[in-house]
Amino acid sequence: MFDVDIWQEILATIKKNKMRTFLTGFSVAWGIFMLMILLGSGNGLSNGVAANFMNDAVNAMWIWTGETTIPYQGMKSGRPIQFRNEDQEIVQKVSGVGVSSGRYFMGNTRYSYNKESGEYTTITCHPELRDVENLIINEGRFINKIDILQKRKVVVLGVDIKTALFKDSTALGEYVNINNVPFKVVGISTEPGSTRNRNAYMPVSTAQMIFSGSNRLHNLALTINAETLEESQAIEEQIRNSLAKQHKFDPKDEGAIGLFNKLEAYIQTMKIFQAIKIFIWIIGIGTLIAGIVGVSNIMLIVVKERTKEIGIRKAIGASPASVIGLIMLESILITTIAGYIGLVLGTGLMELVNYSMVQSGGGTPDQGESVFLNPTVDFNIAVASTLLLIIAGAIAGYIPAKRAASIKPIVALRDE
Amino acid sequence: MIRLNNIHKSYVMGNSSLHVLKGIDLHIEQGDFVSIMGSSGSGKSTLLNILGMLDNYDNGSYHLSGNLIANMSEKKAAKLRNELVGFVFQSFNLISFKNAMENVALPLYYKGVPRKTRNLIAMEYLEKLGLKDWANHMPNEMSGGQKQRVAIARALISKPKIILADEPTGALDSTTSYEVMDILREINDDGITVIIVTHEHDIAAMTSQIIRLNDGRIHEIIRNGELKQFQKSYIHGLETA
Numbered sequence: 231m232f233d234v235d236i237w238q239e240i241l242a243t244i245k246k247n248k249m250r251t252f253l254t255g256f257s258v259a260w261g262i263f264m265l266m267i268l269l270g271s272g273n274g275l276s277n278g279v280a281a282n283f284m285n286d287a288v289n290a291m292w293i294w295t296g297e298t299t300i301p302y303q304g305m306k307s308g309r310p311i312q313f314r315n316e317d318q319e320i321v322q323k324v325s326g327v328g329v330s331s332g333r334y335f336m337g338n339t340r341y342s343y344n345k346e347s348g349e350y351t352t353i354t355c356h357p358e359l360r361d362v363e364n365l366i367i368n369e370g371r372f373i374n375k376i377d378i379l380q381k382r383k384v385v386v387l388g389v390d391i392k393t394a395l396f397k398d399s400t401a402l403g404e405y406v407n408i409n410n411v412p413f414k415v416v417g418i419s420t421e422p423g424s425t426r427n428r429n430a431y432m433p434v435s436t437a438q439m440i441f442s443g444s445n446r447l448h449n450l451a452l453t454i455n456a457e458t459l460e461e462s463q464a465i466e467e468q469i470r471n472s473l474a475k476q477h478k479f480d481p482k483d484e485g486a487i488g489l490f491n492k493l494e495a496y497i498q499t500m501k502i503f504q505a506i507k508i509f510i511w512i513i514g515i516g517t518l519i520a521g522i523v524g525v526s527n528i529m530l531i532v533v534k535e536r537t538k539e540i541g542i543r544k545a546i547g548a549s550p551a552s553v554i555g556l557i558m559l560e561s562i563l564i565t566t567i568a569g570y571i572g573l574v575l576g577t578g579l580m581e582l583v584n585y586s587m588v589q590s591g592g593g594t595p596d597q598g599e600s601v602f603l604n605p606t607v608d609f610n611i612a613v614a615s616t617l618l619l620i621i622a623g624a625i626a627g628y629i630p631a632k633r634a635a636s637i638k639p640i641v642a643l644r645d646e
Numbered sequence: 647m648i649r650l651n652n653i654h655k656s657y658v659m660g661n662s663s664l665h666v667l668k669g670i671d672l673h674i675e676q677g678d679f680v681s682i683m684g685s686s687g688s689g690k691s692t693l694l695n696i697l698g699m700l701d702n703y704d705n706g707s708y709h710l711s712g713n714l715i716a717n718m719s720e721k722k723a724a725k726l727r728n729e730l731v732g733f734v735f736q737s738f739n740l741i742s743f744k745n746a747m748e749n750v751a752l753p754l755y756y757k758g759v760p761r762k763t764r765n766l767i768a769m770e771y772l773e774k775l776g777l778k779d780w781a782n783h784m785p786n787e788m789s790g791g792q793k794q795r796v797a798i799a800r801a802l803i804s805k806p807k808i809i810l811a812d813e814p815t816g817a818l819d820s821t822t823s824y825e826v827m828d829i830l831r832e833i834n835d836d837g838i839t840v841i842i843v844t845h846e847h848d849i850a851a852m853t854s855q856i857i858r859l860n861d862g863r864i865h866e867i868i869r870n871g872e873l874k875q876f877q878k879s880y881i882h883g884l885e886t887a
């Protein structure tokens with residue numbers, strides 16, 4: 231029943247009672263505004279931290295070697311552990327391991343092309359390293375399986391190396407001398423979340439052959455398939471046991487091999503954020519309740535104030551339903567408009583914060599670390615909470631309106 | 647038109663109960679011009695409120711235009727009030743944030759008459775009561791007499807069969823009171839039953855039937871010859887004063 235008359239009645243009342251309307255509207259708008267700010271900040275913090283983790287695969291794990299600290303099977307402590315190619319195969323066989331790569335670092339390798347030259351770090355690896363470190367390939371390709379099998383002399387250059395050696399000319403397909411051995415450039419890469427891209431990647435098999443690395447590896451990088459902290463810890467345990475068996479050290483020896491499980495850190499951090507989110511929701515709901523109480527309070531006063539008017543209307547033929555409708559529609563109209571204003575201001579402010587952060591942060595979230603990212607609120611949540619307030623306002627208006635409509639007109643008329 | 651049989655009404659106030667109407671039997675015909683008199687607390691306003699369906703009664707029966715008025719829903723009562731009864735109050739009871747025309751048009755709003763039509767009709771009634779130029783004024787910009795005329799226009803607009811007026815001249819000076827009474831007289835001449843509650847003898851003397859209440863009972867009904875006597879004493883007394 232859309233009736234222009236009803237709205238004209240309501241608008242006339244609102245115009246007549248500006249202060250009352252403002253107070254009702256303000257408590258609603260403020261509640262929604264605060265909720266948007268709180269949820270937006272929570273999301274921003276959570277998104278920012280999650281994005282930092284995403285620089286590498288979230289489920290990445292790195293294993294490096296050390297010296298034994300516990301005597302084991304008749305061998306003294308202090309014995310160095312050295313990874314070899316077969317260790318990568320052993321780790322790969324552990325159930326729950328996704329992809330894995332060995333890594334062999336060659337520091338200060340000299341790269342030269344024509345007259346340009348420089349010293350950079352060479353990482354020798356398997357093709358799977360790309361997945362573990364989320365490497366971005368700008369041009370060409372990464373190391374592949376055939377490179378490993380045929381021990382091809384190919385190299386993927388970090389974008390900074392490419393710029394230093396080749397300037398603006400094309401590097402793909404050219405040959406660079408690495409410690410005076412020519413390697414073909416097959417790709418240009420960027421590391422996410424890093425401002426320095428001064429690492430070059432070459433097949434581990436080629437490097438071991440040419441630079442007399444025999445079959446040694448410095449460390450292992452891999453991904454694991456685990457959903458929970460417990461699963462990931464179980465996989466970690468298995469890897470440690472297999473390597474301990476291979477290298478004959480006590481599985482409890484923390485010094486023999488080092489292990490960083492990113493998933494574990496990620497899961498723990500996300501748990502903290504879940505707690506923060508719950509906390510934010512509690513505050514947010516508290517704010518909403520304060521808004522609802524405010525609206526209810528004002529509606530009670532409104533109905534009290536209008537008792538005499540209701541009496542007059544009833545005396546000249548208003549039915550109880552029309553009286554209730556009049557008061558409730560007014561309440562709904564005010565809360566809807568005010569809720570919308572709060573919503574627009576709240577999300578608007580968070581968008582502004584987001585915008586200014588992107589501007590000052592110097593570009594994409596790929597670069598530079600930020601703990602605050604995309605601090606915006608899920609549209610559905612925003613709309614749902616506004617609807618909640620509107621419904622609350624309607625109920626808050628309904629109860630006293632119902633009571634006012636049911637008192638006898640003569641009693642209402644006597645009210646001064 | 648109006649038939650009351652042994653109407654009783656008490657108000658419960660905390661523990662004590664106040665028996666206001668103690669058996670009223672009354673018969674009012676269509677087109678009567680009746681005043682209800684009585685001292686304060688005699689139940690005259692209560693009687694009017696029951697007649698106007700603004701209040702309910704405890705015992706007895708009340709027939710209005712052939713309808714038994716008892717235990718009806720608020721919705722039905724509202725509809726009957728809208729169709730049959732027009733109210734005029736001592737304190738005018740205009741809605742303060744509506745202008746004269748909107749106040750007059752309000753009963754038609756509850757009848758579902760479109761806005762333009764009802765505003766036109768409201769203007770007609772305001773013109774009849776000599777308030778055409780005041781149509782866009784708010785109640786607080788008008789004098790008491792003007793406000794009461796707006797209230798009468800509002801009572802008339804739904805073409806009721808009965809006008810119920812509770813001390814319609816109570817807040818007005820005597821000149822304005824007589825003007826208002828003249829208007830009510832004219833309304834009565836058109837065939838509408840007018841019932842007023844008053845405690846002023848000169849006002850009552852202008853009606854064609856006076857019902858005196860005393861302590862919740864009808865004390866006497868003055869009409870015809872007795873009424874002439876009543877009128878002589880009060881209207882004369884006032885003129886000489």
